[in-house]
Amino acid sequence: IAKIGNSDPVDLDSIKQAIKRLSFQFPNPERVHFLLQDLQKVVDENQLTLENEIKIFLKFNNIYRAIYPQNKGYNIHNFGHVHLQRGGSIPDAKVAYKTFGTLNADKTNVIVYPTWYSGFFVDNEWLIGKGMALDPEQYFIIIVGALGNGLSSSPSNTDEPYDRSRFPNVTLYDNVTLQHRLVTEVLGVKKVKLVVGWSMGAQQSFQWGALYP
Numbered sequence: 001i002a003k004i005g006n007s008d009p010v011d012l013d014s015i016k017q018a019i020k021r022l023s024f025q026f027p028n029p030e031r032v033h034f035l036l037q038d039l040q041k042v043v044d045e046n047q048l049t050l051e052n053e054i055k056i057f058l059k060f061n062n063i064y065r066a067i068y069p070q071n072k073g074y075n076i077h078n079f080g081h082v083h084l085q086r087g088g089s090i091p092d093a094k095v096a097y098k099t100f101g102t103l104n105a106d107k108t109n110v111i112v113y114p115t116w117y118s119g120f121f122v123d124n125e126w127l128i129g130k131g132m133a134l135d136p137e138q139y140f141i142i143i144v145g146a147l148g149n150g151l152s153s154s155p156s157n158t159d160e161p162y163d164r165s166r167f168p169n170v171t172l173y174d175n176v177t178l179q180h181r182l183v184t185e186v187l188g189v190k191k192v193k194l195v196v197g198w199s200m201g202a203q204q205s206f207q208w209g210a211l212y213p
Helices: 011-027 031-044 048-069 119-126 172-186 202-212
Strands: 075-083 089-100 110-114 140-144
Touching: 011 172, 031 089, 075 172, 089 172, 110 172, 119 140, 172 202
Parallel strands: 110 140
Antiparallel strands: 075 089, 089 140
């Protein structure tokens, strides 16, 4: 599958066997289960066009990330019952976050770095490093997992009756207000130096500016 676009044909039977092996090895984790179902639909089309090869590759990649997310060293804060912008609520709302660097004495070196849609912490970490714009030797960087990303409150880790398809609709507003509470109430920071992100992380950055200029 990694040889997408070349002249070698992709073995559809091998892909089907791989799906069966993964289904047997990881029958319980919901995220893997739903990804496998989604992947099976693509394979069942039995048309390995370039577009479908790309879809298959991306879905296998998502399954790998779900099984081996490589997320270590993060914290989870429980905010209790949280009312949402669209009228629903999460009774036991959790926000996962990971920090880099050291918070200075006056707490003025904080950068908030939200994850993008479906992103894990590891997907944001590549932009953090010595001598880079997000330098942990200068800044205290907080990566915050978005609601629904599998680490913060999500359809897969929320108890009934708010699990799976019954998980309430959440918005950028909901994410950012919880991030603001994390920064101010939990970490005791009154003002951040920067909020930065890309894709849906960038959208959250704009929402920060709109809510907390």
